[in-house]
Amino acid sequence: MKVWRWIFYLVLLIFPFGQLASFYSPFKEFFFRVHLLDIAGLCFVLYWLVFVKKFNSPFFFRPLAVFGVIASISLAVKALFLPFGELVLPFFYLLRLYCWILFFWAMTDFIKKEKIDLINLLVLEGLAVSAISLLQYLFLPDTRFLFYADWDDHFFRAIGAFLDPSFNGLILVLAFILCLKKYFGIRQGNKNFYLFFLxxxxxxxxxSFSRMSYLILIISFFIILMFKKKYKLLFPFLFFFVLIIFLIPKQTGEGVDLLRKSTSFAKIANYRQVLLISKDNLLLGVGYNLLRNEFFKRGFLAKENWQTSHAGAGADNSFLFVLATTGIFGLLSYLYFWLEIIKRTLKEKEIFFLSAIVSLLVSAFFVNCLFYPWILFWWGTILADFTAEIEA
Incomplete structure (x- = not known):
């Protein structure tokens, strides 16, 4: 069991380094990015499968597994009509999906067997992400050179090791929620530490100058204060947060303009493209993670970088991504999974977990966050913690 625990610590160690802890596959025919977090997560699952006595499948696992089966069927159906070369990358992405689905089960067992302060560990992860982001902002504020590596170019924005302000901001907000949980749950004497972390x-x-991150931070804080009946804290929080936004230094450029329109127009265009693809493949979609291929065939991606563009593999909306790749059957099963979680969360009155759910679901309408490896790890971990608690 010590080995299992150390593998989990390895996952935690890798997590805050984000995209920096990854590399491209050495095979030119099958060009894709390999994340060390996925490899560490797979090791965690494999050790559990081979060496650990398992409990029964946890609550929420079955609806999630149903979605995984539908994703497999959607890819298998398309496999009949596609050359082998086009199926290798989607197959690996499907394996990754299965890995993180099983990670949820394994993590639930891990929490039941091991005595660890999971919330504090995740708060430390958030602080590490915050520290890396601040160092990047202070010493490498101009990251426009990343454009030549097929990333979005950003200027004076905290993108951290995830190289994207939206994903970086989302992870920070999720850490903020857990930090707030510790703040409200401990005695007065230790609150100052968590207040500093917040x-x-x-x-x-x-x-980050991420409008999505601003929105979910305000929404999650509002939910917590309403359930906690701490109404008096709402105005000071809003005042302080608005003050931060106005006081932080801003360079010239659209990226730091909170009223920027180009990204909004780009997302709307992406939604239209994905809906067009979905309409033509309504039942089972184009096949799990075959969206990049479909974008290229329809001329939505430039020929010179369609395989390497980091914006080419998915939709800027997790639910549209599910609809386009697994069809209406996949979307219904996926929505059922989330509905079951929300119903049980409301029943248990777990307000911090509820605020995390709302943050994820709101973010999912702006970026494809629900299939992002680091979010899959974070979400799988806190869902396992919630599940272990209600099954205790």
Whole structure:
């Protein structure tokens, strides 16, 4: 069991380094990015499968497994009409989906067997992400050179090791929620530590200039205060957060303009493209993670970088991604999974978990966050913690 615990610590160690802890596959025929987090997560699952006595499948696992089966069927159907070369990458992405689905089960067992302060560990992860983001903002604020590596170009924004302000901001907000849980749950004497952590994470979110991150931070904080009946804290929080936004230094450029329109227009165009593809493949979609191929065939991606563009593999909306790749059957099963979680969360009155759910679901309408490896790890971990608690 010590080995299993150390593998989990390895996953935690790799997590905050984001895209920096990844490399491209050495095979020119099958060009894809390999994340060390996926490899560490797979090791965690494999050790559990081989060496650990398992409990029964946890609550929420079956609806999630049904979605995994439908994703497999959608890819298998398309496999009949596609050359082998086009199926290798989607197959690996499907394996990754299965890995993180099983990670949820394995993590639930891990929490039941091991005595660890999971919330504090995740708060530390958030602080590490915040520290890396602040260092990047202070010493490498101009990251426009990443454009030549097929990333979006950003200027004076906290993108951290994830190289994207939206994903970086989302992870910080999720850490902020857990930090807030610890703040409300401990005695007065230790609150100052968590208050400092909240301030640090809040400033880093402000430096992301991600409107999505701002929105979910305000929504999640509002939910917690309403359930906690801490109404008096709402105005000071809003005042302080708005103050941070106005006081942080801003360079010239559209990226730091909160009223920018180009990204909004780009997302709307992406939604239209995905809906057009979905309409033509309504039942089972184009096949799990075959969206990049479909984009290229329809001329939505440039020929010179269609395989390497980091924006080419999915939709800017997780639910549209599910609809386009697994069809209406996949979308219905996926929505059922989330509905079951929300119903049980409301029943248990777990407000911090509820605020995390709302943050994820709101974000999913702006970026494809629900299939992002680091979000899959974070979500699988806190869902396992919630599941282990209600099954205790």
């Amino acid at each position: 301030l640090l994470i809040g400033i880093t979110v402000g430096l």
